[in-house]
Amino acid sequence: MIAAGLLSFLSFRSSSSPQSPQFSPRALNEIGEDSANRVAVAALGRLQPQGDVINLSAPTSLRNARIEKLLVQAGDQVQTGEVVAQLDGYTMQQVAVQQARDRIGVAQARLAQVKSGAKSGEIEAQKASIARLEAELQNAQQELERYRVLYQNGAVSASLLDSKQLVVNTTQKQLDQAKQTLSSIAEVRPVDIQLAQAELESAITNLKQAEAELELESIRAPKAGRILKIYTQAGEVIGPEGVVALGQTNQMYVVAEIYETDITKVRIGQQAVIASPALPSPLAGNVSEIGWQVDRQSVFDVSPTSDTDRRVIEVKIRIHDSQIDQIVALTNLQVEVMIPLQ
Secondary structure, eight states, rough: OOHHHHHHHHHHHHHOOOSSSSSSSHHHHHTTSSSSSEEEEEEEEEEEEEEEEEEEOOOOTTTTOOOEEEEETTTOHHHHHEEEETTTTTHHHHHHHHHHHHHHHHHHHHHHHHHHHSOOHHHHHHHEEEEEEEHHHHHHHHHHHHHHHHHHHTOOOOOHHHHHHHHHHHHHHHHHHHHHHHHHOOOHHHHHHHHHHHHHHHHHHHHHHHHHHHHTTEEEOOOOOOOOEEEOOSSOOOOOBBBBEEEEEEEEEEEEEETTTTGGGGGTTOOEEOOTSSSOOOEEEEEEEEEEEEOOOOOOOOOOOSSSSSSEEEEEEEEEEGGGGGGGTTTTTTTEEEEEOO
16 A cells, blocks of 8 residues: 555656656655654665676777677667677688688598508509519519620620629619508508698697687677667777677666665565656566665765765665566666655
8 A cells, every 4th residue: 555655646746847856765764764654765776677787898808909890789689699799800810710621621631641541543653663663674684694694705894794783783772662662652551640630630729729719809798688888889999898788678677775774674575666757657666685785875866965975785676577668778767766664
């Protein structure tokens, strides 16, 4: 009954005097403070999305980066992980990622080639070379034997015989080398496979690093929500406020600053009435969270005689779902709160 009465009173006040405060929290709290006539706890507060407002910015390592492309506008809904902006190094890092992928392809082809050994055409060509050298060696040996007989008969000189022996020796060495080459290209050596595998793993590591650096060039939404404000436009250097402000406006709260002397009167689940000259009608909600710390007041009455050094405790009030649509664009709006004492 008390809550309904206050809601009706505030609705009347809102429509009759839209430019004046709906009520003075200090005055209302002092009325009947030492009597049984106290009907409500009053406080100032501010509208806030669920989970506070998050200012999205670049990593500290890219503090002086510029925005290359801004992908959202104020009021847009974004999903968890959605890219809201790209930094000025994004395009260059995309090229680095593609180059790293190309190197992986080359390394994979190299490993496959090593595992399969030499091409059959190379092996056949080497076998043909061996056959040719064997034929040349046979001819050279026959020529050497013929000249040896001639030398024994005194028909040729010793130097000529030595030249024929040199041809045999040279051809024999060429044949031995050709056979070793054939054995080498036909054999798949474990050490060659290990080297090619290491080259591939290094290329994969380089790709992961390039992808990680590319990711740093994108600013993503850490959770689903609405873009409340744009701080940095495309082409501008990111300032201390970041790039955009993000809030989960699908559920709205009032953060009320309750005087420390009144906090014992507040309980989880209590009804609350919220008013402001900017609202067409008062809002309704319930106390959902009571703070654990006493702080100095941060929301002040416009009255010049108001006390600016009050000690308060923050209390969160969840706004009823049916009224959220009318306040999704009013984050940080200063409001006046009454929590009826039943």
